[in-house]
Amino acid sequence: MNKTPLCAVHEKLGARMIDFSGWYMPVQYTSIIEEHNAVREAAGLFDLFHMGEFWLTGPDALKNVQKIVTQDAEALSDRQIAYTPMCRPDGSIVDDLLVYRWNAEKFLLVVNASNIEKDYNWIKSQLEGDVKFDNQSNNTGLIAIQGPQAEAILQKLTRQRLKPIKFYWFTSGKVLDVECIISRTGYTGEEGFELYYPAEHSEKLWNALMEAGKEAGIKPIGLGARDTLRLEARLMLYGNDISDNTTPIEANLNWTVKFNKGAFTGSDVLKKQKEQGVSKTLVGFELGKGPAARHGYPIVKDGKTVGEVTSGTMAPTLKKNIGLGYVPPALSAIGTVFDIEIRGKNYPATVIETPFYTRARS
Amino acid sequence: MRFTKEHEWAKLDGNVVTVGITEYAAHQLGDVVFVELPANGSKLTIGKTFGTIESVKTVSDMYAPVSGEVVETNSELEGNPALVNESPMDAGWIVKIKVADSKEYDTLLSEADYKKICE
The missing domain is CATH 2.40.30.110 (Aminomethyltransferase beta-barrel domains)
Known part of the structure; x- marks a missing residue:
C-alpha cells in the first residue's frame, strides 16, 4: 500500500487507518461526527498527499487544456482555478479535477488519487503540439485547512496576505520557510485553503498548523468526515456520483460545461444531451x-x-x-x-x- | 458475562439473556446513528442475524448469541443511538432474549478468550 509522508503522524494521533484505493489513509482520529463539527465550527486539517498533481507547460498548454476539459480555461485569469470534468468523446467522465492557471503556458491539474494512472494515460493520449506533461504526484504534498477559523490560523504562519485571495483563486508564497501554492479551495463547503508544497516539508507544516490552531480548536480530519462534509455541500465523489458511466449533463454539472469555447473532447455528445435531454x-x-x-x-x-x-x-x-x-x-x-x-x-x-x-x- | 466472536456480549439473568455489542465493536464502528431492532416476540436462532447497526460510515449485522424469543428491546436507542458508543456494555444494551436452552449460553466465549480475539 502507498503511504503518505504523514503516515507516522496519523498513527501517533491514534487514527484508524484504512486502505483507500491503494493508499494507507486515516478514516477517523476520534469520531467522524466530532471531526465533521470541528470543520463546520472551527477548523480541520486534512492530509491529501494522495491526490495527483500534473503540470502542463509550453506554448500549446492552453490549447490542450481547452481540448481536454469541459471548462473554459481561456476565460480564467492568471492565478484563477476552475473545477471541471474531463470527458471522453462519448461524454463519459474520465475524472473531475481542478485546473490552476498560472498563465496561458503553465497549468497545474489536480486529479483524484484513484485515477492518477488512468488520467495520466488519457491526457497523454490527447496531447498535441508543443507541450510538456509532467506527473509530480509523488513529490507534491497537499494539506487542506478548512473551517471558519482556517484563514486566521494560516495567516499566523505566512506573511502573504490571505484576505485578498478570492474563492477559487491562488497565490504562491512562503508558509513558514516553505514555498507553497496557497489556494482558496476545498471539499467541505466551508471557508479554507489548500497548500501544495515539496512533500518533504509535510511534517513541519502539519505540526505548525496544528499548533497554530490549537486555541481555535483545530482537529485532524479523516476520510470519514471528509465524505460527510463534501456530501452535505453536494460536491461530487468520483466513483460514486460521477464515473466512467455518467456525463456532466446527467450529473447536473451543466455550469462546468462551456460550449461557447468551441469544440472539446465530448462536446458533441454533451451538446446533444443538453438539447435533447438525458x-x-x-x-x-x-x-x-x-x-x-x-x-x-x-x-x-x-x-x-x-x-x-x-x-x-x-x-x-x-x-x-x-x-x-x-x-x-x-x-x-x-x-x-x-x-x-x-x-x-x-x-x-x-x-x-x-x-x-x-x-x-x- | 459471555462474548461472541461477532463482538457481542451476553449476560444471563434467570432465563433472560441481555445482549449488546462490546466496547471494542463500538469503538471500531464509530458514531452509531441507527439501530434496527427486532420486534418483541420475534424468534431468534443462534448465529443468525437479528438486526443491523449503522454508524456514519458502515452498516453491520448483529447475530443472535443464543436462540430464543425477544422479550424487550432498548427503546432508548430509537431517539439516542449514540448510547451504544457512550455505554456499550450497560445503558447501550440492545435486546433481551428469553432463552430456549441455557446450554447455548455456556458455549459462548469467556472474557479471556474474547480478549484474545481482539488482539
Missing part, C-alpha cells in the same frame, strides 16, 4: 428517521427499480439522512417522492434542493 439525472433527496441510504441501494417507484443511490449518509450538521442518486428526469422535480430499498424494505425519500448545506456568508 435518460437519468442526479438528484438530492432526504429520508425520514431510520436507516441511511447508501451507495448502490435501489431507488424504487411504484414497485419498480428506477435508479440507484450514489452517495448517502446521516448528515451530521443537518441531523437527517440525505443522499444523491440517479433517477429518470420525470422523477427529478423538487418534492417528488420515491422509495429507497434498504435491506428488502422500502423507505420513502423526497427530492430536495441542493446543496443540502450552504455556509452562512459573512
Whole structure:
C-alpha cells in the first residue's frame, strides 16, 4: 500500500487507518461526527498527499487544456482555478479535477488519487503540439485547512496576505520557510485553503498548523468526515456520483460545461444531451428517521427499480439522512417522492434542493 | 458475562439473556446513528442475524448469541443511538432474549478468550 509522508503522524494521533484505493489513509482520529463539527465550527486539517498533481507547460498548454476539459480555461485569469470534468468523446467522465492557471503556458491539474494512472494515460493520449506533461504526484504534498477559523490560523504562519485571495483563486508564497501554492479551495463547503508544497516539508507544516490552531480548536480530519462534509455541500465523489458511466449533463454539472469555447473532447455528445435531454439525472433527496441510504441501494417507484443511490449518509450538521442518486428526469422535480430499498424494505425519500448545506456568508 | 466472536456480549439473568455489542465493536464502528431492532416476540436462532447497526460510515449485522424469543428491546436507542458508543456494555444494551436452552449460553466465549480475539 502507498503511504503518505504523514503516515507516522496519523498513527501517533491514534487514527484508524484504512486502505483507500491503494493508499494507507486515516478514516477517523476520534469520531467522524466530532471531526465533521470541528470543520463546520472551527477548523480541520486534512492530509491529501494522495491526490495527483500534473503540470502542463509550453506554448500549446492552453490549447490542450481547452481540448481536454469541459471548462473554459481561456476565460480564467492568471492565478484563477476552475473545477471541471474531463470527458471522453462519448461524454463519459474520465475524472473531475481542478485546473490552476498560472498563465496561458503553465497549468497545474489536480486529479483524484484513484485515477492518477488512468488520467495520466488519457491526457497523454490527447496531447498535441508543443507541450510538456509532467506527473509530480509523488513529490507534491497537499494539506487542506478548512473551517471558519482556517484563514486566521494560516495567516499566523505566512506573511502573504490571505484576505485578498478570492474563492477559487491562488497565490504562491512562503508558509513558514516553505514555498507553497496557497489556494482558496476545498471539499467541505466551508471557508479554507489548500497548500501544495515539496512533500518533504509535510511534517513541519502539519505540526505548525496544528499548533497554530490549537486555541481555535483545530482537529485532524479523516476520510470519514471528509465524505460527510463534501456530501452535505453536494460536491461530487468520483466513483460514486460521477464515473466512467455518467456525463456532466446527467450529473447536473451543466455550469462546468462551456460550449461557447468551441469544440472539446465530448462536446458533441454533451451538446446533444443538453438539447435533447438525458435518460437519468442526479438528484438530492432526504429520508425520514431510520436507516441511511447508501451507495448502490435501489431507488424504487411504484414497485419498480428506477435508479440507484450514489452517495448517502446521516448528515451530521443537518441531523437527517440525505443522499444523491440517479433517477429518470420525470422523477427529478423538487418534492417528488420515491422509495429507497434498504435491506428488502422500502423507505420513502423526497427530492430536495441542493446543496443540502450552504455556509452562512459573512 | 459471555462474548461472541461477532463482538457481542451476553449476560444471563434467570432465563433472560441481555445482549449488546462490546466496547471494542463500538469503538471500531464509530458514531452509531441507527439501530434496527427486532420486534418483541420475534424468534431468534443462534448465529443468525437479528438486526443491523449503522454508524456514519458502515452498516453491520448483529447475530443472535443464543436462540430464543425477544422479550424487550432498548427503546432508548430509537431517539439516542449514540448510547451504544457512550455505554456499550450497560445503558447501550440492545435486546433481551428469553432463552430456549441455557446450554447455548455456556458455549459462548469467556472474557479471556474474547480478549484474545481482539488482539
